[in-house]
Structures are given as C-alpha cells and as structure tokens.
Amino acid sequence: MVTLTQLLQKKFGYSSFRKGQQEIIEDLLRGYDVLAMLPTGGGKSLCYQLPAYLLPGSVLIISPLVSLMEDQVRQLRERGEKRAIAFNSFLETREKWRALEQLDQFRFIYVSPEMLQSERLLIALTNTPISLFVVDEAHCISQWGYDFRPDFLKLGEIRRQLGSPPCLALTATAPPEVMNDIIDILQLSPLRCHIHSVDRPNIAIKVEKLSSLSEKVDRLLDYVKRLQGPGIIYFSSRQWTETMARQLQQEGIERVAYYHAGMDAEQRMLVQQQFLRGQLDIVCCTAAFGMGVNKENIRFVLHFHMPGQMEAYLQEIGRAGRDGEKSIAILLYTNGDDGMIQSLMEAELPDDAQVKQLCENLLYGASRDDVEQYMDMCLFTDVQKRIFTYFLEKEGVFSSNRPLAKQEIDRLYGKVTKNIELRRQWKRKKLKEMEKWIFRRSCRREAIVQAFGQTLTDKPEQCCDCCGLSLDGYLRTNEEKHPTRFLGWRVELQRIFF
Amino acid sequence: MKDGYAAFLLSFCLHRFNGERSLAAVYHLFSGKKSAQTLQDSKWFQLAPFFGVWKDITFSEIEAAAQSLFENGLIVPVQNRAYILTEKGKRWLDEQLQRTFFPTHLNGWRYHDLEKWFWYRLSLLVQTLSNLLHHTSFEPIHRHEKTLMWVKRYLLSQRRTVRTLAETLYGELYRLLDDVSEEEATVFTLRLTSYARIGWTNEQIASYLQKDRVCVQFQFQNVLHYMMASAEADRSSILYELMHGLSLPIPLTLSAQKTYEWLLRGKPLGEIARLRRLKRSTIEDHVVEIAANIPQFSIAPFVHEKKAAKIIETARKLKTRKLKRIRDAIGDDVSYFEIRLVLAKEGEMW
Numbered sequence: 001m002v003t004l005t006q007l008l009q010k011k012f013g014y015s016s017f018r019k020g021q022q023e024i025i026e027d028l029l030r031g032y033d034v035l036a037m038l039p040t041g042g043g044k045s046l047c048y049q050l051p052a053y054l055l056p057g058s059v060l061i062i063s064p065l066v067s068l069m070e071d072q073v074r075q076l077r078e079r080g081e082k083r084a085i086a087f088n089s090f091l092e093t094r095e096k097w098r099a100l101e102q103l104d105q106f107r108f109i110y111v112s113p114e115m116l117q118s119e120r121l122l123i124a125l126t127n128t129p130i131s132l133f134v135v136d137e138a139h140c141i142s143q144w145g146y147d148f149r150p151d152f153l154k155l156g157e158i159r160r161q162l163g164s165p166p167c168l169a170l171t172a173t174a175p176p177e178v179m180n181d182i183i184d185i186l187q188l189s190p191l192r193c194h195i196h197s198v199d200r201p202n203i204a205i206k207v208e209k210l211s212s213l214s215e216k217v218d219r220l221l222d223y224v225k226r227l228q229g230p231g232i233i234y235f236s237s238r239q240w241t242e243t244m245a246r247q248l249q250q251e252g253i254e255r256v257a258y259y260h261a262g263m264d265a266e267q268r269m270l271v272q273q274q275f276l277r278g279q280l281d282i283v284c285c286t287a288a289f290g291m292g293v294n295k296e297n298i299r300f301v302l303h304f305h306m307p308g309q310m311e312a313y314l315q316e317i318g319r320a321g322r323d324g325e326k327s328i329a330i331l332l333y334t335n336g337d338d339g340m341i342q343s344l345m346e347a348e349l350p351d352d353a354q355v356k357q358l359c360e361n362l363l364y365g366a367s368r369d370d371v372e373q374y375m376d377m378c379l380f381t382d383v384q385k386r387i388f389t390y391f392l393e394k395e396g397v398f399s400s401n402r403p404l405a406k407q408e409i410d411r412l413y414g415k416v417t418k419n420i421e422l423r424r425q426w427k428r429k430k431l432k433e434m435e436k437w438i439f440r441r442s443c444r445r446e447a448i449v450q451a452f453g454q455t456l457t458d459k460p461e462q463c464c465d466c467c468g469l470s471l472d473g474y475l476r477t478n479e480e481k482h483p484t485r486f487l488g489w490r491v492e493l494q495r496i497f498f
Numbered sequence: 499m500k501d502g503y504a505a506f507l508l509s510f511c512l513h514r515f516n517g518e519r520s521l522a523a524v525y526h527l528f529s530g531k532k533s534a535q536t537l538q539d540s541k542w543f544q545l546a547p548f549f550g551v552w553k554d555i556t557f558s559e560i561e562a563a564a565q566s567l568f569e570n571g572l573i574v575p576v577q578n579r580a581y582i583l584t585e586k587g588k589r590w591l592d593e594q595l596q597r598t599f600f601p602t603h604l605n606g607w608r609y610h611d612l613e614k615w616f617w618y619r620l621s622l623l624v625q626t627l628s629n630l631l632h633h634t635s636f637e638p639i640h641r642h643e644k645t646l647m648w649v650k651r652y653l654l655s656q657r658r659t660v661r662t663l664a665e666t667l668y669g670e671l672y673r674l675l676d677d678v679s680e681e682e683a684t685v686f687t688l689r690l691t692s693y694a695r696i697g698w699t700n701e702q703i704a705s706y707l708q709k710d711r712v713c714v715q716f717q718f719q720n721v722l723h724y725m726m727a728s729a730e731a732d733r734s735s736i737l738y739e740l741m742h743g744l745s746l747p748i749p750l751t752l753s754a755q756k757t758y759e760w761l762l763r764g765k766p767l768g769e770i771a772r773l774r775r776l777k778r779s780t781i782e783d784h785v786v787e788i789a790a791n792i793p794q795f796s797i798a799p800f801v802h803e804k805k806a807a808k809i810i811e812t813a814r815k816l817k818t819r820k821l822k823r824i825r826d827a828i829g830d831d832v833s834y835f836e837i838r839l840v841l842a843k844e845g846e847m848w
Binding site for chain 1: 554618624627628631635637639640641642664665667668671672675680683684686687688690691692693694695696697698699702705706
C-alpha cells in the first residue's frame with residue numbers, strides 16, 4: 001500500500017506535507033467531518049485533492065469564488081487530471097448538459113452555490129456517489145460573518161440529500177460564533193476541528209493615531225514614499241480611493257491606481273490584473289478589492305480608515321506576505337473615525353420607512369420576484385437585499401402562496417424591525433471591539449488571536465507597535481525605476497502580434 | 499479651463515440646441531435615453547453622433563461643465579436651464595474646433611449599443627491571440643460570459659492558423675490606425691492587452707499623455723466607431739466577423755414600436771389610443787417619433803401636402819424649431835401635431 005507521502009509525491013510532486021495537511025487528510029479518510037481553519041495560502045486545496053485519489057466516489061467542492069474555481073480546474077488539468085469540472089456561469093450550456101449525463105466520471109466537481117439552485121444539477125448529483133463534500137470559504141454560511149451569503153444556508157439540506165457524505169468545511173478566518181454556525185448548519189458530526197493559528201508571524205502590526213485628517217493624509221503620503229511595495233491601501237469610501245490615488249500621483253508616485261465597486265467591470269479587471277502582473281505598485285481601494293486577488297509579494301497593507309470589525313481587518317491585512325517574507329500592516333486612526341465608520345455601517349441597514357413600505361407591499365403579493373421588485377423600488381442596497389431576502393425566507397414569506405393579510409404584515413414588520421435592531425447592536429459591538437483594539441496598550445497580536453478564541457504561542461521579533469517595532473526592515477532600499485517602455489503605437493502593435 | 503474637454507463638448511451641443519433645450523437634454527443625449535424627446539432632439543439638432551456615447555455621465559458633471567463655461571463668460575442662461583453661447587463663446591468654440599481633437603467618426607446613433615460588445619470581443623481576441631503566439635497563460639480581461647464563449651467558438655471554428663489569423667488582424671488594425679491621428683492610434687493601442695502588458699485605463703493613458711481624460715475617452719471611441727464603420731464596409735475582414743450577431747438598434751422607443759405596428763395594420767390614431775389605453779397625445783408623440791426615424795414612413799395621411807409645405811417654408815424663414823413661433827406665424831388652422839410631424843420628417847433641413 002502506498003503511504004500518503006508517496007501519493008503526495010506521485011500526484012502532486014511534493015516531498016512533504018505542509019503544517020496540518022496530513023492530520024486533516026487522515027481524519028477525513030477515517031470518515032470524520034472536519035472543520036479546518038487554515039491561513040490563506042496554507043495549502044487548503046490539497047486537503048481534499050489528495051483524498052480524492054483514495055476515495056471511491058467523486059469529491060464535490062462548493063466555492064463562492066468563481067475565479068479561484070477556474071484556476072483550480074486549470075491547475076488540475078495542467079497536472080494531467082482530466083476528470084475535473086467547474087459548474088458556474090462560465091460553463092457553456094452544451095458542455096454542461098454533456099457533463100451532467102456522466103457526472104460520475106468526474107473525480108472533482110466544483111460548483112458555485114448559485115448553481116446548486118439548479119434542479120437538474122441536484123438530481124445529477126444525487127445519482128452520483130459523492131465521497132467528500134467540501135465547503136470552501138465556509139464562513140459565508142453565517143449571518144454573523146463579514147461575508148454572509150444566504151445561498152450557503154441550504155448546504156446543510158443539500159448535504160443530507162446527497163446521503164450525508166463526510167464533510168470538509170474550510171475557512172481562513174472564523175471567530176467562535178461563526179464556527180458554531182458552520183457546525184450547526186452543516187451538521188458536522190462526528191467532528192474533528194483543525195484550527196490553526198490565525199496569526200501571521202511575518203506580518204508586523206502597527207497602529208498610529210494622528211490628531212487631524214490632514215496629518216493623516218501627510219502620514220499616508222510619507223509611508224507610501226518610504227515603504228517597500230507593492231502595497232494596498234484601504235479606504236472606507238469610493239471617493240477617498242480616487243482622491244488619494246490622484247494625490248499620490250501628484251506627489252510623483254506613478255504606479256498607483258484606485259479600485260472600488262463603482263467602476264465598470266473592465267476597469268476593475270484592468271487594475272486588478274495590472275497589480276497582479278506588477279504594472280502597478282499601489283492600489284487605493286475599498287473592501288471590494290482583494291477577494292480572489294492572489295498576489296504573493298504584497299509587502300504592506302495600509303488602513304487609512306479602520307474596518308468595522310476584527311475579522312475584516314484580519315482578512316485584509318492577511319493579503320500581505322503570502323510568500324512568507326516579512327511584511328507590515330499599518331492602521332492610521334484619527335479621532336472621529338469610529339463615528340464615521342459607524343454611520344457608514346448603519347447606512348447599510350434598511351431604515352424604518354423602507355421596511356414599512358416593503359411590508360405594506362407584501363399585502364399585494366409575496367413571491368420572490370415581487371419582493372425583489374419592491375426592494376429595488378425602495379432603493380435597497382445589495383447588502384440590504386441579501387439580509388432582507390434571507391430574513392423573509394426564514395419567516396416563510398416566500399412559501400406562502402397568497403398575499404399576506406394585514407395582521408400577518410404587522411407581525412412581520414415587528415419582527416423585521418427587531419431583527420434590524422439586533423444587527424445594529426451587533427455591528428456596534430463589533431466596532432467597539434475594533435476600537436478597543438486600536439486603543440490597546442499591550443500586544444496587538446495577542447488580542448487578534450484571542451478574538452478568534454486562540455492563544456499566541458510565539459511572538460515574532462517584529463511584533464507590533466505595543467511590543468516595539470522598527471520600520472527599518474520595511475523601507476524601500478533601492479530606488480526602483482520602472483520607465484514605461486512605450487515606443488510608439490507601431491512598435492507596440494507589432495509586439496502584441498509577433 | 500477646469501472641465502476641459504467636457505466643457506468643449508457641452509458648448510458644442512448647446513450651440514446646436516441654440517437655447518431651445520435645457521441641460522437635461524444634453525444629459526439625456528449623452529446617456530442615450532430612449533425617449534421620444536431625446537431621439538427626436540438628436541435628429542433635429544444634428545447631434546445624433548453623440549447619442550449614447552457617454553453612458554455613465556452624471557448630471558452634476560454636466561452642471562459643473564456648464565458652470566465653468568458660464569464663469570468664463572462663454573455661455574449665458576436664457577430660460578429653464580437652457581443656455582446660449584455668448585459672442586465670446588462662439589469665437590472660443592470656433593477656435594477650439596480648429597485646434598482641438600473632434601470625434602469625426604463618432605456615430606453614437608448607430609453604434610451606442612454595440613460598441614461595448616464589439617470592443618469586448620476585439621480586445622479579448624487580441625489578448626488571446628497574443629498569448630497563444632507567445633505560449634503564455636493568461637486570465638481573460640473580460641468576465642462577460644457571452645464574449646468568452648463567442649471568442650472561444652470563433653477561434654475553434656477557424657480554418658486559419660493562429661499565426662495567420664494574428665497577422666491578418668494585425669494588418670487590419672494597422673491600416674485603420676494609420677488612417678487616424680498618431681495620438682488616437684496611441685490611445686487605442688494602449689487600451690489593448692497583450693501577453694506582455696495589461697491594457698491601460700483611459701485615466702492612465704490620459705495621465706501618461708498629459709491629456710484630459712474625457713478627451714482620451716472620445717479619442718478611443720472615435721477610433722472604435724471608425725473601425726466598426728470600416729468593418730461594415732468590408733465583409734471579408736476579421737473586424738466584420740467580430741460584428742457578427744451584434745444587432746443594430748431600432749431607433750424607436752418600445753411604446754412607439756407598438757404604435758408603429760398598429761399603424762402598419764392600418765388603424766387610425768383614435769382607435770390605437772383606445773386599444774392601447776393611452777392618451778391620443780401620446781399616440782401623436784409616437785407618430786412624430788416614427789416620422790423622425792423611419793425614412794419610408796409617409797406623413798401624408800396626417801398632414802395635407804400644402805400645409806406641410808407652408809410649415810417648412812415658415813420654419814426656414816424664421817430659422818427656428820420653436821413650435822409656438824411657427825404656429826403664430828401660420829395661423830390657427832395648423833396644429834402643433836402637424837408642425838411637429840413635418841419638422842420631424844424634414845429632420846436635417848439646415
């Protein structure tokens with residue numbers, strides 16, 4: 001019999017496992033459900049790709065990130081694995097039908113959660129022996145996660161329909177409350193947890209308080225000029241990303257661009273790919289930037305505005321130093337920032353007038369389409385829509401086959417209002433936690449790790465501003481020049497095609 | 499001036515509108531609003547090339563540009579947020595027209611719906627070919643599913659080799675870029691993505707060339723529309739193939755289209771109004787819209803020939819499109835509907 005290590009060598013060309021991988025694989029092979037929290041870039045995919053060669057049936061992977069899904073299938077194919085397919089909106093209809101007819105031929109079946117709405121796919125999956133049910137980015141299942149996706153809530157039920165195969169739930173960042181949701185909804189049992197430290201020892205952490213906005217801007221400019229790039233700077237609003245990107249350019253920092261969800265798809269893609277390919281050094285962005293941006297050598301992450309909660313902060317700074325080299329995260333704070341963030345966050349909640357209007361509209365009809373139309377009419381944001389749809393679904397509004405009666409509406413209004421209030425309180429609590437962390441005087445790394453219910457075992461030499469930190473190792477050493485090699489359109493056009 | 503190129507374009511439009519339309523009309527024109535009013539306006543005032551060519555413009559951008567023109571004494575308000583050019587403004591516009599880039603190939607009327615998809619296909623095809631030739635892997639620069647599928651199928655259906663296809667496309671692009679100015683060719687080439695370089699955004703190109711971003715945007719669009727027009731004229735080109743299946747817009751509002759269908763079946767206006775449960779005046783608006791946009795549509799059933807001639811003569815004499823002035827000059831036996839209909843049909847009479 002081949003050992004796991006031999007199989008690893010044979011199929012993947014690695015001579016040894018990375019930290020935690022072997023234990024997870026062994027538990028899965030023993031038939032346990034596994035909840036694994038591994039740092040991003042920690043080799044999560046191997047944990048289900050290797051068992052696929054030892055299990056009789058197919059491995060089903062549910063992932064919300066279409067681009068990562070595509071990447072993985074491509075990598076598998078490059079490795080000679082032809083029996084991999086990704087069901088997402090990119091797949092052509094004809095190809096889709098063909099694949100569905102012989103689904104059990106595939107060793108790896110990647111599916112986006114939206115695609116699981118398809119009756120045909122579900123039926124085909126039911127008729128396919130599934131040996132392992134993998135949920136990637138499992139924190140999306142929790143409405144208390146920073147990236148809640150209601151589609152994920154159905155995964156527990158779907159898993160049951162597929163005969164409850166062993167389940168591997170993967171995430172990079174999940175505090176205890178979110179982990180409990182994952183375990184509950186996916187019904188993980190018997191369960192083994194493999195929780196690896198959320199700590200990223202190669203990222204130094206610094207918080208700097210400034211007395212005014214103009215000082216903060218100056219400080220930002222100063223850092224960007226001195227720090228070794230490439231880097232990401234997070235802002236709370238679209239307007240800010242544009243303004244600061246332009247200001248940085250005026251200061252002579254050329255390879256800067258901004259990124260936010262208000263740009264059209266093409267511009268966003270251009271900026272993202274330019275950054276990945278090293279055509280840009282700095283991206284000024286909102287939280288919209290980062291998901292699926294797999295760049296190894298990001299050297300710094302600056303926060304011009306604080307995020308609304310620790311999970312988001314950890315996720316954002318975690319984009320630095322994926323290559324393991326030393327990197328730094330700096331958060332700039334001025335008095336009043338928290339108030340501004342709070343009003344931004346609460347603006348995401350529907351206000352009373354919106355809720356009232358929506359509930360009243362339910363008098364006339366309660367289908368999903370109707371409700372979506374009403375939400376557009378009431379000018380709900382995407383986040384508001386997601387939360388609201390989830391709530392109405394939970395209350396069984398969509399399964400009602402008649403318009404609601406007045407009394408039911410009143411009851412619903414009461415519940416919705418209460419639910420919104422709960423969310424508001426929760427958001428405030430999260431923000432308070434973040435704020436407390438900013439004003440903390442002892443080790444910041446320890447506090448981050450504690451927020452995730454863990455303890456810190458080792459402190460790196462360059463830990464955080466509270467423990468003492470020197471910027472020396474993070475400053476730009478050589479003045480890199482990137483002259484634009486554009487020699488006129490004729491030369492450039494030729495270079496494209498020849 | 500602060501709002502450089504936007505202000506220049508705005509002054510051009512305001513000049514054409516001659517104080518007879520408000521700033522909102524300029525906004526609707528650029529953003530490509532498919533209302534009867536906007537569709538007619540773009541014909542009447544000969545602004546059809548600008549229809550729908552700046553879809554994401556905001557009204558406040560137009561207001562800012564207008565403010566800047568006003569502060570420089572180039573325009574003055576007349577009424578209802580309408581402006582006319584001052585003498586200084588007219589001189590300035592003339593100068594600009596001679597000095598600045600003007601998008602002569604722009605054809606928003608024909609291409610406003612297509613340009614994006616044509617560009618998506620072209621730029622993805624270029625990226626794909628460039629990477630295939632250099633044996634490099636890449637992430638598609640567009641995520642648009644239909645475009646991805648189209649390019650994939652296009653490549654699979656080729657009898658030509660990748661090399662030949664690339665050389666042919668290079669030849670076509672080179673010839674067309676050689677026709678436009680050096681600067682436009684530069685802008686267009688920099689927007690393309692290759693194996694070695696991810697395309698630049700308009701803003702990045704603008705800062706590299708030290709130009710106004712809006713100007714760069716229109717230079718790019720001008721080249722794109724030029725390519726589409728050339729493609730339509732040469733059915734053997736790759737560019738023509740790239741237009742395949744992209745449908746040209748029918749220049750009618752949806753509601754007007756329905757009315758048109760009833761008219762083709764010979765229903766009188768009153769009955770169409772009743773059938774569609776619309777006001778008669780709404781149906782009249784549709785007829786005006788149809789007259790303005792469908793060349794073969796005859797207005798003879800609605801206006802007597804002699805009356806039509808009188809209206810045209812009066813409009814020419816008074817050099818106006820204002821309905822009231824024309825009606826005052828002719829007299830009560832002509833209706834506003836008749837005047838509008840004739841003006842719509844005669845479209846470009848100056």
